[in-house]
Amino acid sequence: MKAIKNVGYLLTFLGFAFFIGSVFTGTHKVTTATYESWIQSKNIKSEYFINHTQKAIVDKEISTWELSHIILNQAKASNQYQKSQTKTDWNKIIHLKWNKTSKDFIYPLARASVIGWYSNNISLWFFMTFGLAIIGGLMVFIPDYKLLGPAGIKNNGIFQHSATNRGIIGFITAFFFMAFYVLLYFFPNYIINPILSVNGISHFLSGNDASQWFLYGVMYCSVMTVFAVRMFIKYRHNSYQLLRTTVVLFFQIAFGFLIPEILVAFNKPWFDFKNAWPLNYTFFFDYNINNLINSGHLGIFMLVWGIALTAIIVPIMVYFYGKRWYCSWVCGCGGLAETLGDPYRQLSDKSLLSWKIERWLIHGVLVFATSMTALTLYVYFAHIESWKVIAFGISAYDVQTWYGFFIGSIFSGVIGTGFYPIMGNRVWCRFGCPLAAYLGFVQRFKSKFRITTNGGQCISCGNCSTYCEQGIDVRAYAQKGQNIVRSSCVGCGICSAVCPRGVLKLENGSNTDASRTQVNDILLGNDMDLLNMTKKNS
Amino acid sequence: MKQVIIIGNGIAGITAARHIRKKSDYHITIVSSETKYFFSRTALMYVFMGHIKFEHTQPYENWFWKKNRIDLIQAHVQKVEIASKTLILDNNSSISYDDLIIATGSKPNKFGWPGQDLKGVMGMYSKQDLDEITHYAKDCKRAVIVGGGLIGIEMAEMFASKNIPVTFLVRETSFWNKVLPAQESEMINKHIKEHHIDLLLDTNLIEILSDEYGRAKAVVTDKGETIPCNLVGLTAGVSPNVSFLKDSGIQLDKGVLVNRYLETNIPNIYAIGDCAQQQSAIGERRPIEAVWYTGRMMGETVARTICGTPTKYNPGHWFNSAKFFDIEYQTYGWITAEPKENEARFYWEHTDSKKCLHFNFDKNSKRFIGINTLGIRLRHQLFDKWLTEEKSIEYVLEHLKDANFDPEFYKQYENEIVAKFNIENGTSLKAKKKSWKRIFQTS
Numbered sequence: 001m002k003a004i005k006n007v008g009y010l011l012t013f014l015g016f017a018f019f020i021g022s023v024f025t026g027t028h029k030v031t032t033a034t035y036e037s038w039i040q041s042k043n044i045k046s047e048y049f050i051n052h053t054q055k056a057i058v059d060k061e062i063s064t065w066e067l068s069h070i071i072l073n074q075a076k077a078s079n080q081y082q083k084s085q086t087k088t089d090w091n092k093i094i095h096l097k098w099n100k101t102s103k104d105f106i107y108p109l110a111r112a113s114v115i116g117w118y119s120n121n122i123s124l125w126f127f128m129t130f131g132l133a134i135i136g137g138l139m140v141f142i143p144d145y146k147l148l149g150p151a152g153i154k155n156n157g158i159f160q161h162s163a164t165n166r167g168i169i170g171f172i173t174a175f176f177f178m179a180f181y182v183l184l185y186f187f188p189n190y191i192i193n194p195i196l197s198v199n200g201i202s203h204f205l206s207g208n209d210a211s212q213w214f215l216y217g218v219m220y221c222s223v224m225t226v227f228a229v230r231m232f233i234k235y236r237h238n239s240y241q242l243l244r245t246t247v248v249l250f251f252q253i254a255f256g257f258l259i260p261e262i263l264v265a266f267n268k269p270w271f272d273f274k275n276a277w278p279l280n281y282t283f284f285f286d287y288n289i290n291n292l293i294n295s296g297h298l299g300i301f302m303l304v305w306g307i308a309l310t311a312i313i314v315p316i317m318v319y320f321y322g323k324r325w326y327c328s329w330v331c332g333c334g335g336l337a338e339t340l341g342d343p344y345r346q347l348s349d350k351s352l353l354s355w356k357i358e359r360w361l362i363h364g365v366l367v368f369a370t371s372m373t374a375l376t377l378y379v380y381f382a383h384i385e386s387w388k389v390i391a392f393g394i395s396a397y398d399v400q401t402w403y404g405f406f407i408g409s410i411f412s413g414v415i416g417t418g419f420y421p422i423m424g425n426r427v428w429c430r431f432g433c434p435l436a437a438y439l440g441f442v443q444r445f446k447s448k449f450r451i452t453t454n455g456g457q458c459i460s461c462g463n464c465s466t467y468c469e470q471g472i473d474v475r476a477y478a479q480k481g482q483n484i485v486r487s488s489c490v491g492c493g494i495c496s497a498v499c500p501r502g503v504l505k506l507e508n509g510s511n512t513d514a515s516r517t518q519v520n521d522i523l524l525g526n527d528m529d530l531l532n533m534t535k536k537n538s
Numbered sequence: 539m540k541q542v543i544i545i546g547n548g549i550a551g552i553t554a555a556r557h558i559r560k561k562s563d564y565h566i567t568i569v570s571s572e573t574k575y576f577f578s579r580t581a582l583m584y585v586f587m588g589h590i591k592f593e594h595t596q597p598y599e600n601w602f603w604k605k606n607r608i609d610l611i612q613a614h615v616q617k618v619e620i621a622s623k624t625l626i627l628d629n630n631s632s633i634s635y636d637d638l639i640i641a642t643g644s645k646p647n648k649f650g651w652p653g654q655d656l657k658g659v660m661g662m663y664s665k666q667d668l669d670e671i672t673h674y675a676k677d678c679k680r681a682v683i684v685g686g687g688l689i690g691i692e693m694a695e696m697f698a699s700k701n702i703p704v705t706f707l708v709r710e711t712s713f714w715n716k717v718l719p720a721q722e723s724e725m726i727n728k729h730i731k732e733h734h735i736d737l738l739l740d741t742n743l744i745e746i747l748s749d750e751y752g753r754a755k756a757v758v759t760d761k762g763e764t765i766p767c768n769l770v771g772l773t774a775g776v777s778p779n780v781s782f783l784k785d786s787g788i789q790l791d792k793g794v795l796v797n798r799y800l801e802t803n804i805p806n807i808y809a810i811g812d813c814a815q816q817q818s819a820i821g822e823r824r825p826i827e828a829v830w831y832t833g834r835m836m837g838e839t840v841a842r843t844i845c846g847t848p849t850k851y852n853p854g855h856w857f858n859s860a861k862f863f864d865i866e867y868q869t870y871g872w873i874t875a876e877p878k879e880n881e882a883r884f885y886w887e888h889t890d891s892k893k894c895l896h897f898n899f900d901k902n903s904k905r906f907i908g909i910n911t912l913g914i915r916l917r918h919q920l921f922d923k924w925l926t927e928e929k930s931i932e933y934v935l936e937h938l939k940d941a942n943f944d945p946e947f948y949k950q951y952e953n954e955i956v957a958k959f960n961i962e963n964g965t966s967l968k969a970k971k972k973s974w975k976r977i978f979q980t981s
Contacts, residue, residue, distance in 0.1 A: 149698075150732055152864030156699040157588040237864070239947040346590075351599060454943055455918025457859050457868070459830045460549070461581035462594040475597055496945050498589075500861040502868055502915035505943050510974035524918060526835040527854035528842070 001143040008139025015132030022129075022193035023183075026064035028113040030057045038109045046092040049078035061115070068106050068189055075101075099405060102187045103212075110189040111209070118193045122200045129197045130222055137226035144233050151237035153498050155346075155467070163421070164343050170421035178418030185409045188212035205258070206265040217257045220336065224252055227339035234342075240493045240506075244328060248335040256332045269295050271302050274330050276309045278369040279435035281408060285400065286380050314435075315442050321508055322449025323439035324491020331435075333428060336417065337469065338492060341425020345469035345494065348424030354471055358431050358488065365407055366437040372403045407432065426469040430488060440487030448508040450516045451484035451495065453477060455524035458503045464495035478503050482519040540564040542844060543625065543635040545615050549830055550811025551641035552576045553837025554844075559606050561845040566607065567633065569625065571614035573665050575600060579643075580830055582668045583692045586675075587699040592665075618786045620804050637844050640783070640794055640802075640809040641837070644776035644828050646689075651772075653746030657753040659770040662689050671696075671769075674753075678702050680767040682757045684743045685774035686713050688860050691726075693771040694735050695863050705736040705765050707743055707757075709774075719875050719896055721885055722910055726862045728891060733863050746770055776828050778813040791815050793826050798850045800840045808844070810836035820853060822872055829858060855925040856908075857918060865892055870921035871908030873898035881907060884931070884962065886955045888913070895955060899931035906934045914951070915943035920977065932967055935959055939972040 030038075035058050039050060052074045057067060075094045082092045094105075118125050148154040163169040183191050188211075195210050198218045202210035228249045235241035255274045264270050269291050277283040283306050292299040317325045327334045379386055379396040386397040416428025429436050443449060451474070458481070464474035470488045474495045477484045484504075496504040509516065522528055542558055544551040547570035555566050577595040584590045603610055614628040624634045646661025648654045658674045660667050675681075681697045683690050686708030697704045710716060713730065715723040730737045742760040749755035749768075756766045778793035789795045789803040793815030800808045809815075811833035816825040835853055842849040859868045873896060877883050882901045887894040893913030899906050906929050909921065920941045924934055934941075938952045952969040960967055 155589040160588040
């Protein structure tokens with residue numbers, strides 16, 4: 001069993017090594033046709049740029065790094081040249097920005113011109129990366145069925161292992177997570193070989209070439225599946241965890257991945273039916289609304305569905321079941337956190353200070369998302385071009401761009417997932433997600449959901465607080481005999497699972513008022529003569 | 539301003555301090571030599587196993603004490619001078635009090651076994667014990683645990699989690715069978731063995747042998763067996779940690795003797811928690827109860843008395859819980875190992891041998907007396923209510939679904955349980971559907 005596990009580690013590392021190694025070995029050959037259609041699609045007017053790049057790259061075998069550098073350097077040189085002219089022709093200026101140039105400008109050319117071993121051996125390449133990593137991952141986790149002994153809570157050694165206790169392995173993992181997101185969001189031109197590994201699947205599903213987002217989708221689903229298997233083994237005695245993991249995995253694979261791709265295959269808009277605004281912050285962007293309106297009955301349905309999801313379905317469901325139905329049963333971000341992130345849940349900070357920071361941050365993001373969307377809708381209905389300055393030299397487009405960059409990319413991706421091994425698996429959900437903030441209000445003020453505390457049984461051991469991914473100090477409530485109703489609780493159910501004394505139960509009771517969290521003056525079991533006491537006190 | 543000094547920063551002392559602060563402005567000082575800040579003793583095993591870190595056992599952040607004006611002194615009390623109302627500390631300083639609360643807890647029992655003070659031989663009670671166990675576990679080839687109670691089985695789980703082979707010496711013929719009825723006890727025996735623990739029942743420790751460095755190298759049992767090991771856990775119960783009070787004038791028996799107001803024979807001196815001994819037992823409870831929640835309840839109670847509302851310590855219906863490896867245990871009301879004369883029992887066990895319910899009720903009146911549950915969680919508040927209202931066994935079984943506290947989507951067995959009861963007792967009960975209305979009904 002141990003041997004199988006070790007071979008599994010080896011295979012996984014090999015898969016990742018190939019994957020990462022391929023980033024450094026990309027080769028490209030830009031044909032004249034590819035080059036010309038690229039120049040046209042990017043609307044490049046600078047002869048200086050065309051003269052200098054065409055010679056350097058067309059019909060030459062060059063690496064991704066060279067290709068990217070030539071384009072970037074020549075674009076800079078061209079801009080300098082144009083500005084040095086007595087009269088600058090602004091049409092010939094190439095707009096450059098570090099977080100946009102690579103993905104919007106260089107990536108399309110690099111993607112279209114890739115050649116080499118990888119593009120000729122798609123199936124083998126898929127096996128060498130995804131295949132090895134998935135098989136290896138399963139070989140690592142499945143032996144735990146025997147190795148961990150009889151079913152039960154086996155968090156043995158979690159705080160004594162470098163990977164799960166902010167050790168060197170944890171920090172290296174965090175570095176790779178963050179690096180991946182930076183490449184994915186801002187420099188996809190460097191991950192074209194990894195993208196090629198899923199080209200076959202993309203062709204099969206939608207008939208299109210794989211993009212970086214398709215690669216991300218396949219990775220997301222594979223990682224979730226492998227780590228869901230880990231959950232199935234770890235919590236095989238716990239029906240709540242088994243069902244929850246199955247459902248959240250189903251929603252990701254079906255609604256987050258397959259259905260949108262199949263829609264594209266039928267020339268319909270890519271649409272994730274479970275992704276609600278404001279988490280899905282681009283929903284009300286003009287291009288999305290226009291796209292949906294122009295996509296026939298289905299498009300209109302998607303538009304109405306998206307609005308109903310946020311305005312009606314989400315709050316009603318939270319009223320009945322708490323926000324867990326979304327955050328830990330349906331949501332894609334939650335799905336990754338509950339699978340890949342599960343080994344890191346204990347790293348969330350439980351201090352009062354972090355709770356304060358959390359409330360400012362998450363509600364700040366909700367305000368940001370709401371005002372950004374309000375502005376977007378205003379310019380949409382007022383028929384103002386989104387790039388037009390509205391006030392203070394700022395356009396709606398600027399605000400959208402900032403939100404997309406700081407919240408959509410950096411916060412939810414680079415930090416949200418990158419910090420799993422450092423700050424726990426719900427960094428985004430706890431500190432940033434505007435939808436979670438919205439659901440939190442409903443859960444806190446009008447919902448049947450609570451975590452019931454079982455009378456006087458709590459022994460203050462702290463397992464519940466330690467394993468709360470949202471950093472809720474569950475014990476602080478449990479030892480007082482108070483039920484837990486916190487806006488941030490995503491109802492993952494792990495506090496209840498790790499409790500050694502059967503103190504906590506997630507449930508949807510019949511009352512929704514303050515009695516949900518009533519604290520008794522005296523803990524259950526201590527039968528003081530209350531009547532007598534009130535007499536004496538008054 | 540009144541000076542309240544509490545000796546001991548365990549659950550009893552800390553609860554007293556917190557409640558005194560809630561009700562008064564008194565000057566509160568806590569003296570303990572174990573650690574500066576309060577931690578949960580019950581969680582030490584999880585620190586060893588790597589489930590949590592030591593800091594996670596501290597229920598309050600470090601700023602809590604200053605903010606609530608509770609002074610912490612890390613020192614050992616050598617002597618209590620009742621005439622001058624002064625404590626003499628081991629750092630040669632002294633402090634005086636107006637009210638003194640003794641909450642010094644317990645210490646592990648040692649019964650004069652040869653070799654009991656060797657290196658690598660320890661109990662499992664204090665932070666210092668944990669540190670020592672952690673140290674000696676590093677090169678441990680086999681651990682022997684002596685004493686088949688709750689701490690013993692926790693210690694077995696600790697070592698097993700580190701893949702250290704464990705031999706578990708239990709004096710009784712079945713695990714904890716002075717408390718658990720035979721069926722539950724047998725279930726735990728099996729579960730212990732399932733975890734590859736070498737369980738030796740009906741076996742006593744004779745001697746611990748030393749190697750040339752003064753560390754334990756083997757134990758000898760009364761069966762004539764010599765078991766090589768380099769770590770020995772002594773977990774044959776605990777007794778009140780009160781030896782420092784011997785000549786103080788405070789009346790002692792095994793613990794500090796207190797009345798129902800938790801007062802000792804000396805005015806302004808109180809004792810609570812594990813170290814307190816009731817002059818006469820309350821109900822069927824033992825005079826000394828080394829249980830987490832009784833410490834907490836005594837803390838709540840004594841705080842009221844000290845703050846001007848003299849309050850009797852009046853523990854309600856007995857309840858308790860534990861975890862034996864992977865099997866959770868809860869109990870409400872009384873169900874002793876052997877049925878008493880007036881008692882009838884009803885036992886249900888799941889085919890997986892990991893879940894059971896054991897009901898105790900009055901043969902004639904059918905009054906429900908108590909329940910043991912293994913592997914199924916039950917609602918404390920409902921059982922407390924049912925015991926107070928003296929419900930019948932039939933009532934309890936009919937409403938058992940209300941009391942189920944297992945996580946959602948767990949398989950439920952109430953119908954099966956009631957069916958078995960019907961067969962054995964010729965009744966025709968039916969388990970009623972769960973009702974929130976009944977669960978929330980307060981009286």
